[in-house]
Amino acid sequence: MKAVYFHAHGDVEVLEYGELPTPEPGEGQALVRLRAAALNRMDLWTRQGWPGLKLELPHVPGADGAGEVAALGPGVHDWQSGERVVINPSLSCGRCEACVSGRDNLCREWRLLGETVRGTYAEYVAVPATHLLRLPEGLEAGVAAAAALVFHTAWHSLIVRGGLRAGETVLVVGASGGVNTAYIQIAKLAGAVVYVVGSNAEKLALAESLGADYLIDRSKEEAWSKAVFQLTQRRGVDVVVDNVGTSFPQSFRTARKGGRILTVGNTGGPTFEIDNRYIFGKHLSILGSSMGTRADFAAVMGLVFAGKLKPVIDRTFPLSQARVAQERLASGEQRGKIVLNIDE
Numbered sequence: 463m464k465a466v467y468f469h470a471h472g473d474v475e476v477l478e479y480g481e482l483p484t485p486e487p488g489e490g491q492a493l494v495r496l497r498a499a500a501l502n503r504m505d506l507w508t509r510q511g512w513p514g515l516k517l518e519l520p521h522v523p524g525a526d527g528a529g530e531v532a533a534l535g536p537g538v539h540d541w542q543s544g545e546r547v548v549i550n551p552s553l554s555c556g557r558c559e560a561c562v563s564g565r566d567n568l569c570r571e572w573r574l575l576g577e578t579v580r581g582t583y584a585e586y587v588a589v590p591a592t593h594l595l596r597l598p599e600g601l602e603a604g605v606a607a608a609a610a611l612v613f614h615t616a617w618h619s620l621i622v623r624g625g626l627r628a629g630e631t632v633l634v635v636g637a638s639g640g641v642n643t644a645y646i647q648i649a650k651l652a653g654a655v656v657y658v659v660g661s662n663a664e665k666l667a668l669a670e671s672l673g674a675d676y677l678i679d680r681s682k683e684e685a686w687s688k689a690v691f692q693l694t695q696r697r698g699v700d701v702v703v704d705n706v707g708t709s710f711p712q713s714f715r716t717a718r719k720g721g722r723i724l725t726v727g728n729t730g731g732p733t734f735e736i737d738n739r740y741i742f743g744k745h746l747s748i749l750g751s752s753m754g755t756r757a758d759f760a761a762v763m764g765l766v767f768a769g770k771l772k773p774v775i776d777r778t779f780p781l782s783q784a785r786v787a788q789e790r791l792a793s794g795e796q797r798g799k800i801v802l803n804i805d806e
């Protein structure tokens with residue numbers, strides 16, 4: 463099969479486009495003929511590698527993918543070849559205490575497709591059949607792939623972990639990335655009032671088009687926590703979504719007393735200093751999560767299938783252009799998701 467892979471960690475040049483053996487679906491697995499994949503920041507980190515990361519090389523990146531069922535492994539009876547599907551990349555064992563109790567995102571053997579197992583930058587991928595959802599007619603594979611990881615992540619964080627309720631106020635730190643554009647849409651659909659801090663007017667225009675109510679341009683207002691405080695009549699917001707990390711000091715200041723800080727990432731780097739007095743003095747809850755459960759995936763993708771949530775797609779590249787696609791993601795210039803077309 464055609465695939466994009468790397469034999470060693472490094473810069474974008476380590477990505478190769480060529481032939482790899484097509485995987486065989488194992489017990490409980492389905493082989494999916496991918497038609498589209500979507501990029502996530504994790505793809506860049508996996509390619510660069512980190513201490514302790516052990517991969518079977520060559521490694522195929524990519525968590526997000528959609529296509530159709532091509533073959534079934536032993537023990538799979540509820541799927542047929544040719545059915546169009548999207549993949550839930552949050553892989554769980556299905557047997558441990560967490561999985562059995564429906565909290566499969568806390569699985570003891572949890573793995574992310576494309577991170578430590580071969581992923582979706584390829585014509586074929588073998589995944590557990592339990593991690594597929596049928597695509598409705600007319601929904602493009604590229605749209606489904608672009609939605610999967612970010613909407614799954616944002617839904618679990620905001621609705622399940624964060625317990626967002628209609629009428630609450632939400633601040634999203636960052637305007638234009640895949641996951642933040644998903645947060646903005648989900649918060650609006652849930653009936654929240656949404657504030658967005660973005661790095662420039664163009665990125666904020668995208669947030670506004672998705673329904674954001676209040677826009678704060680941090681190129682003009684460096685102390686954006688103050689701006690949010692004034693906009694909320696010095697009350698602060700109920701929920702802050704902060705996937706930057708290094709901005710936690712400002713996020714703590716913008717939260718109301720008893721507010722919740724939600725985080726699913728650290729685009730600003732993993733370590734930074736925080737002032738603990740904000741956490742106890744303001745009764746803050748810091749709620750971290752990574753992806754969501756299988757039930758969350760079905761719930762949020764149902765809204766994508768119904769057209770109530772729509773991934774923002776920046777650009778689509780052919781699979782053979784994965785290097786250019788990753789360079790664009792690394793540049794930070796993209797607005798929403800970058801998609802790979804595997805239909806060539």
Ligand code: ZN
Binds near residue numbers: 559561568
């Ligand atoms: Zn498990």
